[in-house]
Amino acid sequence: MRKGGVFMNRLNGILPKWFLSVITVATVFLIPLAILLVNEWLVRDMLNMPVTEWIASFDKRFLLNYVIYLALFGVLYILPRKLYYTMSFLMTLVLLVFGIANRFKLELRSAPVTLDDFRLFREVTGFEFPVEINLGVLTAGVIFSVIVFALLLYMLPKKREWWGVKFIVCVASVLFFFVLWTDRPFSPAQYAGLQKTLWKLEVGMKNNGMLANFVVLAKESEVKPPKGYSEQAIEQVVKRYPVADSTSNNKPNVIYIMSESFIDPYTFGDQHFQKDPVPNFRKYSDESIHGTMYSSEFGGGTANVEFEALTGFSMQFMRPDYVPYQLFLHQPIPALPSLFTQEGYEATAIHGYFAWFYQRNAVYKNLGFHQYISGEFMDLEKPNTPGGAFPTDKHMTDAILETLKYTSSPDFIHAVSTEAHMPYGRQQESEFVKSDALTDEVRPYLNDYVDKVHEADRELGRLLEALESQEEETIVVFWGDHLPSFPNGNELYGPLGTDLAEDWNGDYQDFLTMHSVPYFVWSSKGSEPKQQNISPNFLPAIITELTGIEGNAITAIGQTVMEEGNERIPFAQWPDQEQPQTLAMEDLQLIQHDWLHGERYMEELVGEVAIQEDFHLGLYDSLEIIESTVTETNYEWVLQGAPKYTKVVVNGEPTESFGWQRLEPGLSKFTVPLDQLSKGDQIQFIVYNSRGGELMKSKTVELEK
Structure with a gap:
């Protein structure tokens, strides 16, 4: 020492x-x-x-x-x-x-x-x-x-x-x-x-x-509270909008379909067309609740429109460059999925692109979904690549139908279609657009867009026809998120093109035109046609009323706003042209601030928002090896819940030398040549995202021979 x-x-x-x-x-x-x-x-x-x-x-x-x-x-x-x-x-x-x-x-x-x-x-x-x-x-x-x-x-x-x-x-x-x-x-x-x-x-x-x-x-991230925000003010808002008890007995399936950049092509002028590109949309819209939906976005901003439609909140209470999915949805908030799960529904989100896109893999959990079927869990023709083309709507339709078949509870499904997503190239011909329509600078872009929208319409028809053949009732809410954005948008939309709008940032009427998209609410058992113009954040109020499930203060306010004769929350960019906010709208702004930016006083008044602790990616909650065999030439494994681009990982390293075959919905077979493996190798199946992160993996098995 x-x-x-x-x-x-x-x-x-x-x-x-x-x-x-x-x-x-x-x-x-x-x-x-x-x-x-x-x-x-x-x-x-x-x-x-x-x-x-x-x-x-x-x-x-x-x-x-x-x-x-x-x-x-x-x-x-x-x-x-x-x-x-x-x-x-x-x-x-x-x-x-x-x-x-x-x-x-x-x-x-x-x-x-x-x-x-x-x-x-x-x-x-x-x-x-x-x-x-x-x-x-x-x-x-x-x-x-x-x-x-x-x-x-x-x-x-x-x-x-x-x-x-x-x-x-x-x-x-x-x-x-x-x-x-x-x-x-x-x-x-x-x-x-x-x-x-x-x-x-x-x-x-x-x-x-x-x-x-x-x-x-x-x-x-700094957001100033609206005037009058306090705990007492939130208490008064809750008292002003009592929530009715559930009256749902029939519990129909409910399917949200937000269709990327979808508008009725005739919006550009039916004189430019030789054939209807969207016959299914037109048919089902005419026999449903339908009308104009005033989108908060133009040419992009899908996630913001989705945010409004799922929560009942409004982008008009935020700066126009805010993206709530990216900035604010880091904790559970009240939303339509959680309302349905409280009624015994299975809540599924579907989007064919990457799970991380707009942080949906985290956001969807905080909105109350059970699972999220992203592109990594679909059997796409080719894997997604950043900057590459978006998947076709066929995969969205397949995922919806497979979900309905697999789940035992009534379903709330929110699906985002992607086929009509930009960019739009110069396509010289279309079977729908007249060959002499518009100018040579404008028509090729319109050709490409219209053909993509037609494919989205084809899948819409396939889905609704399948639902009509089923015994259980299904309500489908279909809408476009925003107008498409073209490389030469000013020319295509302006007087030199379709003359739809000339100055949509400086002219109020042009602005409304460029923020108007179609929607309809359809029932497989039939419904009374009705024309009604709305904004996306009114949808939760409409759906809770149609299905009879118990809503919340947000849906009660949305219902009040509509009953007062309002078609939308006033666009914040046009205070002089729009009507002033009503008391109900101001109350909605208070609640929105409280949940997203404030002290969350609502939690003390109505309780915490329930989320699904077992939330997972993919329809199936695990990759499970069902069967393994050895043939004269291959090792073979049958897995449940393993999508097409699952990687076979050998001793910790992914291998490209394997085959894949879809056996039936939810079951796939993977094969690896015998000469690629050896006795004692550790085999595992993993779904990766584009960044190399592990999204789901099976148990590890050891080759015994």
């Missing part, structure tokens, strides 16, 4: 005083730069832009990120030297963990970490890391680093502190953060050219850099 104590005493302060200057320079300037480069390297192979390319292309954004890192350490510089070194060491670990967390979230959701993720630390599954972490190695590494750092501190000599310099650095860092957050007296974000890519958060990280983009999103 005495020898050890003597040895340690000799180490105390053994390092030369100039070494303090080296460490100080490193912590002030070099370590922030190193952490910046490491964190950007961690995420940039997911973003397809190397660090060097980012620095060369966006040098001002790189510089701003570096200054942010410098300021984080600069704030600590006021501390006594050894405490400053200690806090800098901890800051380094925190920032590296932040970088790793961003990479993990990119893998699973294709989105960076936002401020709201920190508010959800109590939810262990908040990040849903898609990779396995070797906790033993990680713990050992941290312990080793702490020991080395502690020993280094012990060996440092004493030296006079330069408190004046430390004070200046700290104050300068604090002032920088003030300027960065307030944009006063100038805007560093504007100087660096930071982008607000709220539609695609990963693009913002790619171009802005990790830390600067986090600041952009943090500033965007």
Whole structure:
């Protein structure tokens, strides 16, 4: 003990005083730069832009990120030297963990970490890391680093502190953060050219850099409460809109179909057509509740229209560039799926693209769905690729019909079609558009769009014909999310083209035209035709009334707004042309703020929103190996719940040398040639997303022969 104590005493302060200057320079300037480069390297192979390319292309954004890192350490510089070194060491670990967390979230959701993720630390599954972490190695590494750092501190000599310099650095860092957050007296974000890519958060990280983009999103998350927001105000709103008990006896299936960019092609002028491209839409619409739906979006923004239709909330209470799925839906909120599940329904979401798109794999759970059938769990003709063509609606229809057959409970299904999604190319001919219609610059784009909408209409007809043949009643709500966006949109929509609208940003009537899409509510058992114009957020009120299920304060307000004769929540962009908000609309805004941005007083009044803890991707909750056999040439496995592009993983490595065959809905056969495997190999079946994250996997089996 005495020898050890003597040895340690000799180490105390053994390092030369100039070494303090080296460490100080490193912590002030070099370590922030190193952490910046490491964190950007961690995420940039997911973003397809190397660090060097980012620095060369966006040098001002790189510089701003570096200054942010410098300021984080600069704030600590006021501390006594050894405490400053200690806090800098901890800051380094925190920032590296932040970088790793961003990479993990990119893998699973294709989105960076936002401020709201920190508010959800109590939810262990908040990040849903898609990779396995070797906790033993990680713990050992941290312990080793702490020991080395502690020993280094012990060996440092004493030296006079330069408190004046430390004070200046700290104050300068604090002032920088003030300027960065307030944009006063100038805007560093504007100087660096930071982008607000709220539609695609990963693009913002790619171009802005990790830390600067986090600041952009943090500033965007601030939402001021509407006038009069308080706990007492929320209590009064709840009292004003009592919710009727459930009167549902027949419990019909309910299917939402939000059809990408769908409008009636005759909107462009029926004189341009030689044949009706959408006969099924026209037939079923005419025999249903139908009319105009006033979309909050034009040319894009599908997720925002979907948000309104599922929740009953309105985009008119938000900034037009907000995307709730990306920014605000990090906790359970009341929505139509949860209302149906409380009535014993099975709630299924269907979308043929990636599960991470608009973070739907996280959002759908918070809306109350049981499962989400994404493109990774469909037997597509070819796997989805970022930037590639969207899947055809055939797969959406197949998924709907398979879900209805597989589930034993009544179904609420929300399906998003994708076939008519842009881009629209120059297609020279169409069997529907007259060959001399419009100009040669406009007609080819219209040809392509109309043919895509026709295919969507064909699938709509196939689905509704199948539903008509079934004994159980099904209600279908079909609508387009927004008008299509064309490469030459001004010309196609304007006087030189279809003359639909000339100035849809500056003219009120043109704006309404460009935000009007069709919808209908159809029953397989027949319904009385009725014309009614609505906005998407009225749909939950309409559906709860039609089915008799118990609604909530939001649907009660929606019903009140419609009974008052309103077709929509007034468009916020046109306060002088639109009617002022009614009391019911103001009450809806209060509740919306409370659930999304406020104190969630509603939880105390009506209880927490129930979500499905066993929420999963795919129709089936697991990949299960049903049977395994060996033939003269192949190993064969029959699996339940394994889609076409499930990977056969051998000893931890995916193999491409296998065959796939669909046996029946839910059952598939995978084959691997005998010469590709050996006795004792570990075999597993895994569904990956486009980032390499594991979405679902089977148990591991060992080849016995």
